Amino acid sequence: xxxxxDWADAEGWNPGHADGPAFFATDPQGFLIGRLDGEPxxxxxxxxxxxxxxxxxxxxxxxxxxxxxxxxxxxDVPDFNTAAVGLVERLGLAxxxxxxxxxxxxxxxxxxxxxxxxxxxxxx
Numbered sequence: 001x002x003x004x005x006d007w008a009d010a011e012g013w014n015p016g017h018a019d020g021p022a023f024f025a026t027d028p029q030g031f032l033i034g035r036l037d038g039e040p041x042x043x044x045x046x047x048x049x050x051x052x053x054x055x056x057x058x059x060x061x062x063x064x065x066x067x068x069x070x071x072x073x074x075x076d077v078p079d080f081n082t083a084a085v086g087l088v089e090r091l092g093l094a095x096x097x098x099x100x101x102x103x104x105x106x107x108x109x110x111x112x113x114x115x116x117x118x119x120x121x122x123x124x
Contacts, residue, residue, distance in 0.1 A: 003033075003040060003043075004031065004043050004045075023045065027046075030045055031043065031044075031045055032044050032045075032046065051114050051116050052114065054083045054084075054086075054087060054116075057083075057084065057117075058087055060116075061075065061087065061088075061091065061116075065091075074096070075088060075116075075117040076117055076118050077116065077117055078112075078115050078116075078117075078118065080112055081112055081113065081115055081116060083116070084115070084116040084117065087116065099118070101118075
């Protein structure tokens with residue numbers, strides 16, 4: 001975790017210094033390191049977590065929007081979760097792009113009802 005934080009700091013990117021421990025506690029297997037000649041060369045976070053209910057998801061989105069000072073908010077909503085689609089429609093959000101999910105091997109088991117948003121590849 002400290003290596004990932006150091007890399008982010010060196011890039012001038014602050015993902016939130018309290019985020020790493022919280023995400024790690026949620027999914028300890030969700031942080032992957034790519035190696036080149038045995039040395040760390042890249043990283044990605046694929047932490048799995050879900051909202052306990054549509055109301056919790058709405059509160060999280062509202063809290064996020066409240067911190068943006070009027071800047072645009074983008075959420076990659078999985079279209080199979082009709083509650084998630086309904087939430088963003090009620091908030092007045094509109095589709096701007098789509099993200100494809102790709103897996104090596106079988107698709108993982110996920111809590112579809114609790115999945116209200118995912119991070120796009122360009123953010124990971």
